[in-house]
Amino acid sequence: MAKFVTSGGAAEDGKKPDPTILRSKEEMRSWSRACRQDGKTVALVPTMGYLHDGHLSLVRCAATRGDKVVVSVYVNEGQFAPGEDLDVYPRDPKGDLAKLAGLCDAIFMPEALYSSDDSHQTWIEAQHLQQPLCGGSRPIFFRGVATVVAKLFNIVEPDIAVFGKKDYQQWLIVRRMVQDLDFPVEVVGMPLLREEDGLAMSSRNVRLSAEDRTGALSISRGLTKMKDAVQQGAKDAITLRQQLVDEISLSGGDVDYVEVVDARDLQTVKTIEQDVVVAVAARYGGVGGVRLIDNMEMSP
Numbered sequence: 001m002a003k004f005v006t007s008g009g010a011a012e013d014g015k016k017p018d019p020t021i022l023r024s025k026e027e028m029r030s031w032s033r034a035c036r037q038d039g040k041t042v043a044l045v046p047t048m049g050y051l052h053d054g055h056l057s058l059v060r061c062a063a064t065r066g067d068k069v070v071v072s073v074y075v076n077e078g079q080f081a082p083g084e085d086l087d088v089y090p091r092d093p094k095g096d097l098a099k100l101a102g103l104c105d106a107i108f109m110p111e112a113l114y115s116s117d118d119s120h121q122t123w124i125e126a127q128h129l130q131q132p133l134c135g136g137s138r139p140i141f142f143r144g145v146a147t148v149v150a151k152l153f154n155i156v157e158p159d160i161a162v163f164g165k166k167d168y169q170q171w172l173i174v175r176r177m178v179q180d181l182d183f184p185v186e187v188v189g190m191p192l193l194r195e196e197d198g199l200a201m202s203s204r205n206v207r208l209s210a211e212d213r214t215g216a217l218s219i220s221r222g223l224t225k226m227k228d229a230v231q232q233g234a235k236d237a238i239t240l241r242q243q244l245v246d247e248i249s250l251s252g253g254d255v256d257y258v259e260v261v262d263a264r265d266l267q268t269v270k271t272i273e274q275d276v277v278v279a280v281a282a283r284y285g286g287v288g289g290v291r292l293i294d295n296m297e298m299s300p
């Protein structure tokens, strides 16, 4: 079994030494267990790679919460239905390694997480939370996410796991899974980070044409207008929602959904009288184009 040196945290300049790169589940588990034996806590940041500053904000948060930070980079085929964008999902493992230098202690970059003989049969489902929003258009997305996150939790055995609230529904589902299945993991949710012009940071943004990228700014523009209106007392979710749909459609976006939902259970609300999340998914570039998601939390 491989042995790993786990002593030493951040250097004086706040940078960590070069991360250990782990390719197999066994190596990953041994590394993590060695950390724990040393009395260190382990914080995990699960990603699909092609890292941007949104991801790095999670890694920096993880470094403040755990003694040792592991970032996993794995494009999980189990959450993509046939016809979705698995084959064109952006990948840049070398660039990811460079971006993570000095920020984490280990990078888990497995070749595969499922058996090669296609025999995987066990899936985790969050019965109600997986139904609305992305559950409507990505039929196996959330069972794939919940299952791969459970696998990562079993392989890494982290004390803490950090997720972004850009994937708000995913974050709720992971929290629910941890609660329902008694995973001994603290789940932390970090705010959505945006580019300077408002576009939600996303690995998929690189696939937008210049024209579509400009059009896609309508999403954050419309969400911000809606938040301002809510702060000024607007409560009629149906009218506000329609205004946002119109703004995105006029910009060339093909709306998958725009929903005003209760922030805790994702049920659609008609009148804004509690904390809500306005969640959006829209496609730019037609069939085979880029499906973007975004959201904004709002309170009356």
Ligand SMILES: Nc1ncnc2c1ncn2[C@@H]1O[C@H](COP(=O)(O)OP(=O)(O)OP(=O)(O)O)[C@@H](O)[C@H]1O
Residues within 6 Å of the ligand: 046, 047, 048, 049, 054, 055, 057, 058, 162, 163, 164, 165, 166, 167, 190, 191, 192, 193, 194, 200, 201, 202, 203, 204, 205
């Ligand atoms: N703009 C962002 N702000 C904060 N967290 C983010 C942001 N984008 C992604 N994350 C978080 O990073 C983690 C890994 O996400 P992932 O690798 O799928 O990146 P992504 O940019 O969301 O990709 P895509 O948008 O193409 O699905 C998730 O917890 C996700 O919520």
Ligand SMILES: CC(C)(CO)[C@@H](O)C(=O)[O-]
Residues within 6 Å of the ligand: 046, 047, 048, 074, 076, 079, 145, 148, 149, 167, 170
């Ligand atoms: C959580 C996750 C790494 C599972 O594949 C993915 O859905 C993501 O990057 O948000």
Ligand code: BAL
Residues within 6 Å of the ligand: 048, 079, 167
């Ligand atoms: N961040 C979500 C990963 C996906 O779209 O499959």
